[in-house]
Amino acid sequence: MLLRFLTRTGVFVGSVAAASVVVFGFMAVLPGDPARIALGVNATPAAVAQLRREFGTDRPMLAQYADWARGLLVGDFGESYVTRAAIGPQVLDRLGVTLWLVGAAMVVAVLVAVPIGTVMAVRHRRPSGLALSALSQFGIAVPAFLTGVLAVALFAVHLGWLPAGGYTPPAQDPVMFLRQLVLPAGALGLAQAAILARYVRTAVLDVLREDYLRTARAKGLTLTRALVRHGLRNAAIPISTVLGLQLATLLVGAIVVERVFVIPGLGSLLLDGVANRDLLLVQGVVMVLVVAVLVVNYLVDLLYAVLDPRLRRAT
Template structure:
């Protein structure tokens, strides 16, 4: 078990290292000079070369990579090409905002998907199951940004129940934080919950057809009791894979919702950096997002082993 965990951890570290090299190389081969962008079109060639030397862009690529990744390992992502301010503090502040957004949206999705997916499976072919399946299909077809705009138009603008946009630091005003985050959470959670509901339904239906559940029902247990006692753990394994993918998708796609609700997260920071051609900031943000995706995959692998005893035996 410990050896299997160490192997997965080694794969995670090697994958992160390879990803950092690829990200650095891709950013390095993009056309144009960051120094030229920072100085503007009217800058002289001598001024551009001087700023490139100051930025360290005139040194060999291996030297630039080693210096960059060494700083990243110590939390130093370098200086922004446009503002000349440290990237790390701003990136970590923005990351905390995005994590609140993503985790809240995922909680909403789970609160919707698990009960409704199980009910849809238990009532498969009946009116209740058909209604849930139809609603989840509609939810899958609606983009998150459209759901956000509809929520703003109805809940915020027409009914005036919640603020339409903005962000409040939770430590400063917890109530204001919740009021501002409810609509973004719903926009993400309703759409992702619809997708997840269909996977929960499919997984539970698969387990309901297994021999061990039929045996449990033959012994006098109801379908709900047999599923709760014996089937939910097995049904959660394929759902866990989808959940990990959705979490990564939410993190990477947060830029859209952050723009709709004017939330100062990583997505907005990435969009601004791309617009300003601030490549070193883009480089740091993309690396953080890739490492987040790798960490989610690592956690999902560990949870597989925790949930499925067969994998624990295999690991031994």
């Protein structure tokens, strides 16, 4: 178990280091000079050169990367090329908003997908199971932003039950915070629930064919009790892999959903940085998203050993 932990930790650290090189490299080769963009087309060469020195973009790429990487280790992302404000506090504030959205969306996805996927597996040859399977296929085809627009039109505009968008911090008004979170979390979570339900169906079908489940049924347990006591734990191993991948998808999908519902999260900050050609801000946000995905995958790898005793014995 210790060896597995050390190995996965080493892989995680190496992946973060490699990702930082790739992110910095992509931002560095993008066309456009941040100093010239900040000063405008009528700026004099002397003014552009002076601003490049202030930004540090006149130095060799290796030196720029070293300074940026050292800053990341202590949470210093530098200053925005456009607003000259520190990027770190902006990213930290927006990250909290995005995590609320992604966490709520994942809860919606799991609560919807696990029971529906289980029913799809248990009744896979019955009309109800086939109908749910067809419904999940339809859900996969509908993008989250379209679900969000339709939800706003129905529940906010037509019925007036929920606000159409915005964000209120939970400490300021918990009730309004929850009301504003329902539609975006539902739109984002239902899109992932349709995908997750397919994987739950496959995992439960595999469990239903196992000898230990047949033995549990032969001892008098109902199918539901046999699945709860013996089946779902084993089905959770492949499902946890999908959940890790879906968290990464949710982080990316949140970028568009935040725009639809006017939520000031990382996605909105990233799109604003792209629109303003604020490359250092974009670079910082992208790096945070990449690290978040790597952290999720790292935790999923460690979760395997908790869910599957065979992995603990093997290490």
